[in-house]
Amino acid sequence: MADRLTQLQDAVNSLADQFCNAIGVLQQCAPPASFSNIQTAINRDQPSNPTEEYAQLFAALIARTAKDVDVLIDSLPSEESTAALQAASLRQLEEENHEAAARLEEVVYRGDVLLEKIQSALADIAQSQLRTRSGAPSQPSPPES
DSSP states (O other): OOOHHHHHHHHHHHHHHHHHHHHHHHHHHHHOGGGGGGGHHOOSSSOOOHHHHHHHHHHHHHHHHHHHHHHHHHHHTTTTTTHHHHHHHHHHHHHHHHHHHHHHHHHHHHHHHHHHHOOOOOOOHHHHHHHHTTOSSSOOOOOOO
């Protein structure tokens, strides 16, 4: 996974590619228009030719990529984030990590103890079943009077 700056650079490059492609396709496909036809073109709701469809497609792509760029910029550290603040944040994260590691060790220890109890119980059950199958009484019978 790339870091935030690389992601931002890739998004800006993608945005530039989309602008270039949009301009190229529109120049290639667009028929020449005079200024008197602009008002009738604005009043149309549905695109009547592929050029308008391309324009809508590229507009959507460019808008989405621009939003992605904004999100990536917002996720970058702020200018107020000094080295001291970052170091303090890292120390706090390290303390939380040590606490979580201690809790994990305790849970693992309790799990090991529980596993030993279960294994002991299973061994007792297995021994009991073996004695039953071999015909030996599982418990001594009381003496007859």
